[in-house]
Amino acid sequence: MSLTPTTSASSQSAKMKKDESFLGRLGGTLVRKKKSKEVSNLNEEGKIAINAPMLPPGSDIHPEDTLLEENAERIMLDPTSRENLKFKDLLKVLIDWINSELEEERIIVKDLEEDCYDGQVLQKLFEKLSDRKLNVAEVTQSEIGQKQKLQTVLEAVNELLRPHGWSVEWSVDSIHSKNLVAIVSLLVALAMHFQAPIRLPEHVSVQIVIVKKREGILQTAVVTKELTSTTEMMMGRFERDAFDTLMDHAPDKLNVVKTSLITFVNKHLNKLNLEVTELESQFADGVYLILLMGLLEDYFVPLYNFFLTPESFEQKVHNVTFAFELMQDGGLKKPKARPEDVVNLNLKSTLRVLYNLFTNYKNSE
Template sequence: MSGFLFQKRKGNTSEVNDLQSDGRNALNNPLSSASFDMQLDENEEKVILHPIAKSDPKLQQLQHVLIDWINDVLVDERIIVKCLEDDLYDGQVLQKLLEKLGNHKLNVAEVTQSTVSQRQKLQTVLNSVDQLLKYRQEKIKWNVDLIHSKCLWGILHLLVALVNHFDAPIQLPQDVSVALLVLKKTPAGMTSEPKQEIIVGSNLYVFFFFLSDKAF
């Protein structure tokens, strides 16, 4: 299982039960995203986006705010982002965004088409991000595998970190989390457990998270 810090959303028992019920229904539905391509080995786990996640209004608002911000920053580059997962996975937009924000040219190829070259470029870009942010390793919630596989929560974590570091003139919605499913193949069959991945906490949460990431 990945090293993400999962936290359950605070709420009543019925809310948790609804998530669990939705998770079971997703596994039982062969057309759902939760049951798609789940070729797991025995006792292997896989974390996927919950089928209900993208219907969350706060998550939708966060994505819209981040997309507008990226497009504003890159307006001179004539780059228009419409979907975070589809437009950021190969590192091209992230490269331009980091160069613009940091006023520093990265030593990477401008155009990459093969999967290998995309991942190499993405690794260079993420290395630059990590050096810039100076987060402790256990606090970094993105990597090449997550971004290149179009993992929404990994991309959101990265963008929110950049927004905070560069003190972007935008207002992020508070208390935003992503509903996930942890799938596990057991001798008895596939099991699912709903989890909540916090992307943006309250103002107080963000303040203490920033302090903890800068601590040595």
């Protein structure tokens, strides 16, 4: 009976030694794997360190951005440009516009990179703007399905825009890889082509970093990319007139023109005890334009035809559009300006509209 505990103790001791031996071997394996990983990380850091001096200062290049195949390239937005206030303003205007257009679809965009890359938002936006249904799957989770949808959407977009002189600066791969510059370029082109009721900030440019691999070495370049120019250039209005010349070459004479127009409109608006001192702001909601047309043509405009105290952007656009219709009913040519431009306080557009009235009614009592 006394042998049993001894045997049991010996067995337990042998088992412990076996366990220790196993843990030792396991520990050695883990240590070797850890060291191997550390060596791999050091090698990668070494590659980055070698290539780093070739990168432009301030560029936030991630390790994965340096892992390029031979002759491949990657395009990235310089982080300093991402913080540019005008660029941020452009992003906000585009996001607000998309959300306004797709409100009925219950789609809310918060981030252009994260919300546009899979083609779903771009599909719905294009269909709404073009009033055309695309033959694509409604929901696509796989990468292949997303790229197929993007391919269909971009083919339709390019087919529409190319004949009108738009250069295609986006692709399936650039959109799907969340290239913000490509996404913004596409959205700006759509907004301008469809004359979106928004005012894009003018002269927005960003710095993009182009990284290429040649003979195993990274080559980088920083390029300035213009995303927006002037509103008129983006709208394709290349025909210059007297106001372009005036504002570009004789801004000192601008006040003379404004004074003449203010005198003209007040001559008529004073009959209703109204007075204008700021042309671009006081005509922006369309009310004074409508009342002025009624005075010039000698008729009363029923108040139910327009918003006397417009509050929203849409109500103001309605008023200015209605004023333009009254002008055309009076035999005037369709104004060159868009109603949205007047509402957005575009001085040149407002001056064009008022000058057109001045030349036709300057002798009216």
